[in-house]
Amino acid sequence: MEAVTMAKAINLSLRDALARDEDVLVFGEDVGALGGVFRITDGLQEAFGEERVFDTPLAESTIIGVAVGLALRGFKPVPEIQFDGFVYSGFDQIVSHVAKYRNRSGMSMPITIRIPFGGHIGAVEHHSESPEAYFTHTAGLKVVAPATPGDAYALLQSAIADPDPVIFFEPKARYYVKEEVDPKREVLIGRARLAREGTGVSVIAYGPTVSVALEAAKAAEKENISLEVIDLRTLSPLDMATIIESLRKTHRAIIVHEAPVFGGFGGEIAARIADDGFDLLEAPVTRVGAMNTPYPPARFEKLYLPDVDRILEAADVALAYG
Amino acid sequence: MEAVTMAKAINLSLRDALARDEDVLVFGEDVGALGGVFRITDGLQEAFGEERVFDTPLAESTIIGVAVGLALRGFKPVPEIQFDGFVYSGFDQIVSHVAKYRNRSGMSMPITIRIPFGGHIGAVEHHSESPEAYFTHTAGLKVVAPATPGDAYALLQSAIADPDPVIFFEPKARYYVKEEVDPKREVLIGRARLAREGTGVSVIAYGPTVSVALEAAKAAEKENISLEVIDLRTLSPLDMATIIESLRKTHRAIIVHEAPVFGGFGGEIAARIADDGFDLLEAPVTRVGAMNTPYPPARFEKLYLPDVDRILEAADVALAYG
Amino acid sequence: MADVVEVVATDDPVRPLFSPAGELTAAARSRLGLSQDALRDLYRQMVLIRRADQEALNLQRQGELGLWGQFLGQEAIHVGAVAALQPDDWIFPSYREFGMAMCRGIDPADMLTWFRGLSAGPWDPREFHFAPLAVPVASQVPHAVGFAMGSRFKKSKDVVLGTFGDGATSKGDWHEAMNFAGVFKAPVIFLCQNNHWAISVPLAKQTAGSIAERAQGYGFPGIRIDGNDVLGVLAAVRGAAERARRGDGPYLIEAMTYRMGAHTTSDDPSRYRTETELQAWSVKDPVGRYRAWLEGQGIIDGAAIKTIGDEGESMAHAMRTRLLAFTPAPPGEVIFGRVYARPPDSFLEEREEFEASLESS
Amino acid sequence: MADVVEVVATDDPVRPLFSPAGELTAAARSRLGLSQDALRDLYRQMVLIRRADQEALNLQRQGELGLWGQFLGQEAIHVGAVAALQPDDWIFPSYREFGMAMCRGIDPADMLTWFRGLSAGPWDPREFHFAPLAVPVASQVPHAVGFAMGSRFKKSKDVVLGTFGDGATSKGDWHEAMNFAGVFKAPVIFLCQNNHWAISVPLAKQTAGSIAERAQGYGFPGIRIDGNDVLGVLAAVRGAAERARRGDGPYLIEAMTYRMGAHTTSDDPSRYRTETELQAWSVKDPVGRYRAWLEGQGIIDGAAIKTIGDEGESMAHAMRTRLLAFTPAPPGEVIFGRVYARPPDSFLEEREEFEASLESS
């Protein structure tokens, strides 16, 4: 297949899921005729009709709430939340029901909630948030965040096929990078990927920060510093085995995410590394992320978000340690 | 003053705040004639009238939302969320507005959101949750959780006086413990307390787990193990200075909270200890908390929540390490 | 200004059955077409669920339940609504619909294990077409609507009953779900059990408007009826269900009743309401009223009443016995067993560790 | 069945001014009591805000703004509503009320710094009694209600205008806030700018019901009016404001209009709507219609129109110049400066580190 953007890969993945299984439903604000504000659902309504792919009223809580009801009725709902910053009004339905319904009923919740997330798109407030930590801390959910078109295609297949609810974070700044996609390649939920081998420091990233980490690794190479880059792909459950294996080589780790560091998911990763990998570590784990403030106006987002320089700096500190 | 329960101490603190400052308003579901389901607001409506202390319709999002409007109008709103598990439908107003309004307007949000939290009350689901990590990760908020009646009184005074929004978590299982309360003692937001001195392992707790940690410390003493107990009192901002100071003595740390460990606030604390305290640590930091599942039925909560045995076990492991 | 809301012309099969004050008309009552057995059985069901309610209260007072929320006074709604539906029609309750669940055939002792803190969800919703209790107020209403949308998509003939209290109507979820139901013409009957109180908050502080009248704002009909008349409730729900079944969309029924007991056993209503109000509603007791009507019609006699009362006693006894004998699943199963359909390895490890720690201690 | 909703008898000062179709009656129009200057000024304001809207669009197309959301076609609402209020009355907008903000005296160049990504909130709400833009749809409505409750508690005479789109009426927050307003008799006017679209979702898919009619479900009046008639909007908001000011509580005005432009510059309406619909609404253009009326009344002539047009040009020029010359605060101030009134030490340290890192790089 020729190279496609991540946006297109997700579109294809939805299309294939809709074609394969008539219980798959795609819905949300503007996903119909418009094809979504990012065109992720482009052409799907035309292809599958208004009962498989439909616009809803503007109401995130009930977009999730009807997904629960539809799941009970035997469907596999794939609702879209238009932007990261608008998922909060659906939070109660996600935490109190999507995550817990199976536990109280024995009935599965095969729901995949798609959420474009992250910054670097020059948007106004509420359009660039990274709310993943709110979901990783919610028992009963699975949380994934692909970094490449191929993984986006494959992980979405896995998410939709999974009988459990999956929060599917799409790094919107990466929607337009291209890659060849092999629709037959399977990516299991819960397995991280070694995005680049290295020996000096392990850089752990997911979603939008994987490419930043890879850039940093390239830049580091010029200075003879070798960074290994791990693309988590799944945040919950967390693939600690892959991380620890990397640490056996590098003994140093940096975690990179766009969310503010304080209380972020990087804390969980760092805490586990410092626990499971206590004897392996030769330097403190550094977390590189946003500052502990609201997302700033667009012209300031570059200063706010993690970048190559901050990763390199953290690598230097880690390597110089001790 | 004679010994009062934490419930009474909070009641007195609200009463004193209402009496001192006529801009203080107390509202929420059932806080009026009933005095709240835990009687925290008992007698306040009678004393201050229906325009200072009032019942609202059943709508958490708008309880928070009108608090924002009232704050803009010059009030100091102290809304109550009846139980931890019902704050989620107010999450959008808290994350998108309470936390960020000052940043976009320059107008302060002197709002104190009271939330009874935690388990050990034998309740049905949604009544025993520990959602603090969702708030500590939200920039713009301050998050506190007292463990004793005196601190509850004083921290609530500080919270209401604070020009910034404070999420005030009340450990409902501790509502009925008694202590003498000195209304003149000030407790600043952002300062942890050494609840018990020790030399072997630092046990870091807050809210409902402080007493568990203290019990564990007592039990440990009999086995000649010395636990130092830190009561965080404030979760955000986090008082790392007090923690690190303790580590200089003990070189070992255990963190105890009722929330599930995975993605919990303990991850932030552990990550920071393992970073700031890298050279001090002689054993991995252990987190003792709930399992990564929904809150179980009441008869199983004791098995689910951290207890003295699990703390002692963690202490043994920490002390035996290396 | 061309905007006139298109009100799709649909027969309203419910409204004509009721007086403007929400009373089932005499004509409609006589045309219900229920056999004498069926009419007696409605009485029987009300008696049984009331007796179970009382027994649960006793059990709570004896320390055998963590909590109990009586539905005393609301029996006509529980019985009438379920009787109006087909067994395939799903019901989405809040937390006070114990009586409805019994009418659907769920074992009351099993249900009480939830209140006893032994089980997170004691029945299989697929078996009884009865969703689990929903504690966060109004949060189940979108589920009812989603399920009903699904029924429509599947071209199935089943309809859905979503029920909730007066307090629930203040929640955003309630509104959003009502609006979705209108837009998607979902085959759902919304049944508000307006018992005048949301814990301590009286109806007048819950809303300044009318709940039933809100329906038209969502593009479907609504009606306020006497919720203490089992036949009225049955007639309204049946009419609304028929309408939904033939594809004409949702209906909102506001059934006026009164919460005769405390909110739950944790509550103390003496702090916020008067005996007078309670007494005023006592005379409208749904069970007593209906019995008197049956007697007046010669459908029931003292002997039959006694038989039903006795049945209640033995049911209550059996319920108690079964409950107290109930052994929950082992802790590992209760805590971890149903969280995931496909549990992650790390989750299974945590379970194993937990189970191992139990054995060692 | 004693429950009859107590509808508090209040004069409705708005309804009598309008025909059933929502048109301001000729009699009401002639009794508005506006001077010729005032009438001309409404036109002037509509022209100015439309010109600013156009200039902002140009700026966006030239890459100078990150985003622009036109309000083309909604000028009568922006101008009429603000003209009906006192300067002390607060306005709680969503994100499309640039015209209202201009009418309140906020410098349009300052406002555009938000769309240019240079400022998180470019005006002081206390100075203009104009709340910051609210992006999460409907989330500002509870703020308007809370503020109005506060005005009542403070026994102040100011009222509040809360405004939102048709899409916003589907959100839970909208409902909850409406209900609170009814219960607390908050002095608030709810103004729905029903422009028939929520991005690509047309009104008919947003709701099957009527927005204006929902008001009665909350215990206060509502009306649907022609939102492309500046005098109609002014009359309705003025009437509702007077009513609220005298303590009679909220009012819901659904002003029917049309979003003539794209949702925002990121949108492509050709994917979901037809030219025909657009053309049908073109003839109801609020600015053209009002100009024709003024001309017909002999209140305005070609020279006056030209003067106003020229004023628009120089305003647009000045706005552009000021915007492009705008220098934001330093990054540390923009990112950290206003988060806390009492910033924690750790927060200040993070700021210092950030500022130090900027200097070093």
Ligand SMILES: Cc1ncc(C[n+]2csc(CCOP(=O)(O)OP(=O)(O)O)c2C)c(N)n1
């Ligand atoms: C979202 C939410 N907020 C608060 C509560 C606590 N609570 C439980 S029941 C109740 C009152 C509900 O009243 P209503 O809807 O009228 O139902 P009723 O109890 O009268 O049957 C409240 C406030 C809750 N369960 N959920």
Ligand SMILES: Cc1ncc(C[n+]2csc(CCOP(=O)(O)OP(=O)(O)O)c2C)c(N)n1
């Ligand atoms: C809670 C929320 N969900 C989604 C969005 C994305 N969004 C922005 S505007 C809009 C449509 C709003 O329509 P309407 O309320 O009619 O206002 P209009 O844009 O027509 O002025 C949507 C879906 C948002 N801003 N907030």
Ligand SMILES: [Mg+2]
């Ligand atoms: Mg009620």
Ligand SMILES: [Mg+2]
């Ligand atoms: Mg609109």
